[in-house]
Amino acid sequence: MANILVVDDEMGIRELLSEILGDEGHVVTTAEDAHQARELRLSSSPDLVLLDIWMPDIDGVTLLKEWQRDGLLTMPVIMMSGHATIDTAVEATRIGAMNFLEKPISLQKLLRTVQQGLSRAPESARGTMINANGRSVVPDKAPVPISAHPFNGHAYPPTLASANHYLPPDNEFRVSFELPLREARDAFERAYFEHHLIREGGSMTRVAERTGLERTHLYRKLKQLGVESNKATKKTG
Numbered sequence: 001m002a003n004i005l006v007v008d009d010e011m012g013i014r015e016l017l018s019e020i021l022g023d024e025g026h027v028v029t030t031a032e033d034a035h036q037a038r039e040l041r042l043s044s045s046p047d048l049v050l051l052d053i054w055m056p057d058i059d060g061v062t063l064l065k066e067w068q069r070d071g072l073l074t075m076p077v078i079m080m081s082g083h084a085t086i087d088t089a090v091e092a093t094r095i096g097a098m099n100f101l102e103k104p105i106s107l108q109k110l111l112r113t114v115q116q117g118l119s120r121a122p123e124s125a126r127g128t129m130i131n132a133n134g135r136s137v138v139p140d141k142a143p144v145p146i147s148a149h150p151f152n153g154h155a156y157p158p159t160l161a162s163a164n165h166y167l168p169p170d171n172e173f174r175v176s177f178e179l180p181l182r183e184a185r186d187a188f189e190r191a192y193f194e195h196h197l198i199r200e201g202g203s204m205t206r207v208a209e210r211t212g213l214e215r216t217h218l219y220r221k222l223k224q225l226g227v228e229s230n231k232a233t234k235k236t237g
Contacts (some may be wrong), residue, residue: 002047002118006030007037007063007104008080009055013103017050020110020215023205034058041067046075048117051097053081060086064095076117080105107208107215190225197227 004026006017014030021028031037033055040046053060060079067073079092082103089100098120099113109172139176193207201205209214222228 001025001027003027003029003044004114005037007034007049007055007060008052009033010052013052014217016219017110018105019204020107021114023203024111034060034063035065038066048075048114049077050101051079053079053092054083061092061095064092064097068096076120078113078117083088104216107205111205132155137226185186186225189221190227193222193225193227
């Protein structure tokens with residue numbers, strides 16, 4: 001587990017990255033501009049920063065230069081942008097950025113790049129991390145394995161059922177053949193994704209891998225079907 005600071009003026013990007021990295025067990029703090037990022041950096045020592053280049057008032061490269069000048073560039077910084085030129089990316093790397101991610105960011109590349117950044121931090125022992133101040137940080141608790149999830153191997157909560165479609169305890173999907181094709185298909189897809197959300201303990205990363213969908217596509221699909229990913233595994237009936 002690591003403390004990651006996400007700096008981006010787009011709320012959707014901040015929320016998406018928070019969801020993804022949170023599913024991986026990290027603690028994510030967000031800032032919508034350079035001013036907030038400055039305050040957060042002065043009050044804490046993140047293990048890694050995801051920093052957008054194009055932001056209002058003060059851009060990411062300027063903030064990166066400030067941190068370098070003030071001796072605050074003590075953590076890996078990954079720059080992000082959908083419009084940056086090669087020259088900008090090279091400049092950011094020269095200043096001290098570890099890597100550069102081009103938007104839209106793919107799930108696999110994000111996780112791989114973040115892992116590469118965090119792997120640079122020394123470890124004093126297994127399960128113990130060393131933060132930017134040289135102090136050891138032990139996670140409050142280890143991630144709960146999927147097998148320990150309250151719904152693992154148990155009947156699905158009745159809140160997932162309805163008059164026309166449901167998932168009974170035997171995991172067998174049933175749907176009324178009297179439904180129009182579109183409604184029947186939506187009913188199946190809704191039950192399909194609810195099944196995998198519960199099976200994977202609510203981890204969107206594992207659900208994306210299990211269903212073969214890109215993370216952003218999966219979020220859009222769940223929203224379209226009315227499946228609340230952050231609540232599906234919390235309902236106990």
